[in-house]
Amino acid sequence: MIQYSLRCAQDHRFDSWFQSASAFDKLHAAGMVSCAVCGSTEVEKELMAPRVNVGSEKARTAPEAPLSAPANPAEQALKELRKEIEKSSDYVGRDFAREARAMHSGDAPARSIWGETRGDEAKKLIEEGVPVAPLPFLPTRKSN
Structure with missing residues (x-):
């Protein structure tokens, strides 16, 4: 896994993880890397310094905080947003575009949905x- 610092055309800055450098390149070329703030696909890598973990033997063997615990207020807010979306809307998976169009045209009853699309x-x-x-x-099924 590799973490990149990214910046969109609107100057929003955010970090994102990718399986590899080539995975980022492939997703970026396909227009599938978007700004976490505004959704723009005009995203570029920022200058980054490599992160090297160093420390005492005690620090390396000490138990870490659980992965599910938010590390900061932004992560807590995202966790709460996800919980609310999953509770109050229907997950339609890869049918998202079809369902959204049907609701917009009046062919399906309006409701809150979320899902996946290209x-x-x-x-x-x-x-x-x-x-x-x-x-x-x-979606939970796609995250590690």
């Missing part, structure tokens, strides 16, 4: 006036 399909939804927004997390 970047180009999300752009089409926006161009069609369908109100959508990117979420700052992946």
